Amino acid sequence: MTTFEEGTPAKTDVHHGKLSLAEIFETLLGGDLKIRITAYDGSSAGPEDAEFGLNLKTPRGTTYLVTAPGDLGLARAYVSGDLELIGAHPGDPYGALQALAEDLNFKRPSPLALAQIARSLGIEHFKPITPPPQEALPRWRRFAEGLRHSKTRDAEVISYHYDVSNAFYEWVLGPSMTYTCAVYPDADASLETAQENKYRLIFDKLRLKPGDRLLDIGCGWGGMVRYAARRGVKALGVTLSAEQAEWAQQAIADEGLADLAEVRHSDYRDVPESDFDAVSSIGLTEHIGVGNYPSYFSFMRDKARVGGLVLNHSITRPDNMKSSRAGSFIDRYVFPDGELTGSGKIISKMQDIGGLEVVHEENFRYHYASTLRDWNRNLVDHWDEAVEEVGVGTARLWGLYMAGCRIGFERDIVQLHHVLAVKLDDKGRQSLPLRPWWDA
Known part of the structure; x- marks a missing residue:
């Protein structure tokens, strides 16, 4: 050696x-x-x-x-x-x-x-060559799409990752069409059980009940929206992915939930409605940019009624010191312009805008490792269909990305946090129960 x-x-x-x-x-x-x-x-x-x-x-x-x-x-x-x-x-x-x-x-x-x-x-091997077609442009060449985290550029990078193919996502994610960390009630639970349990947990944390109004920003294929609507909550979801919005609206129609649920193809910043009983963000923060946290959390606060609850579910780093930018592989092949930081910074930014009181946080990093394990299994089970749908290069990329991220969660390179906050009145008051009111 x-x-x-x-x-x-x-x-x-x-x-x-x-x-x-x-x-x-x-x-x-x-x-x-x-x-x-x-x-x-x-x-x-x-x-x-x-x-x-x-x-x-x-x-x-x-x-x-x-x-x-x-x-x-x-x-x-x-x-x-x-x-x-x-x-x-x-x-x-x-x-x-x-x-x-x-x-x-x-x-x-x-x-x-x-x-x-x-x-x-x-010497011929030291001359750069064209990368695979699945690779996004480097950061410095994305200015044609607008400034980082502008509405135009955010729409471009979201489309890059999420508008791959709804059929492909159905094979990988399973029937729930949920592309965020599940919460496993026990180690032997199925992926579908864990995703349903995740939505149940968020629903309960937000103290939602029939007749309430929910805004879910970055709603994906509308899993949280449909879960809430089935329980009598009027739910609005927004996503920058046209394919997600189309799929979600069809699912809403198929379930007979059109009177209560809507998924809108829109930037969350363009939502005109307000006075929601609860606002959830499940897997959007990674795309926001740390510099935009104050306006992002201010938006969530302003959309909630006084006494309303806000829940942020996002991938985080295990500390608050490292660079927020993703590494080269993630930035070029998975989440262009993605940024991660520690849960401490997320909490402090929520606190610093004023008007929100953080009441609870928890870490689900082992749950995300299990989620990725099950997504990889789904890809293996549907490998031939996936290759025919998106090509072998993209299918290989997804297998690599998910397996690599699983290792990252297992080794505490990344984590997944829920941060729950309540909107205070102008005298700093809120009327929540003294202790957590949900079943963990």
Whole structure:
């Protein structure tokens, strides 16, 4: 095994021949490999009996890896089919990613080692090439769509992620068509049971009852809207995805809920109605931008009546210090312009606008890991249909993204928080029960 620490002479520095592709991989990964590495030049490294492995199939894959080191290059090579994860179904590469994550301990090669790697690969691999078609433009090239988090640009990036195909989402998400963290009442609960339980929990936290009015912003396919309407609540949902709105309105009609429920294709900032008994945001905050939190939470406060409740459900970071911007893979392939921060910052921004009192928060990160596990299983079960519907590259991307995010939740790289607040009157009063009133 060859590793490099910056400034430390290393074995490869005195290796005068060319390195094979597997040796280069082995060198850059560092540590004792737990996976098997094979490459199109016939080379290999790592234990022969490893359960999982990487197979670099083409020179194009090498170029992707060299020109974008780290997760972005790996994603490009994998999505394009130039890199295979051996031992894992492409709809659920969780096991292979776990094993790979154990080996991803990149060491900075010494200058001599870098020079030898360059000589071994050839200069042609260091010239950037066109990325896979599933990749969004880098941040600096999105200005044609408007300033970050402007209405125009938000509509573009939401469409990029959510207007993939309603049929594809039905296969992955299941009958609930719910693309947010479920809440599992027990470890053996099904995905559908957990999603229904999530809506039940939010409904109860918001103290909704027949005759109340609910605004659900970023409502997706209208799961919360329909759940509330079935219980006599007049519910309005808004989404920037035209395909979501069309699907949701049809589902509302099919269930005979048109008198109580509506899903509108609209920016949440354009909702004219107000005086709602409750306002929910389930999975929208990730798209808002931390700099826009004051106006975002002010909007939610202003749309609620005095004494009304506001619930924010969003992916968070485990601290409040790191950069809010997503990494290259997530930004280019999953949520362009997405931003995450800690629950502490979310709470403080809600408090700082005035007029809202935060009364409860909780973390559901293990529930999201389980949700992603079940979405991956659904993709595996419907792999052939998914590939026919969206293409193998996009299907591979979704398998990779969901399995990778599952690992992120398991390892406390990301979390999922509910933050519940109440709108105070002008004297700072509210009349909620003294203790939580819902069944956890």
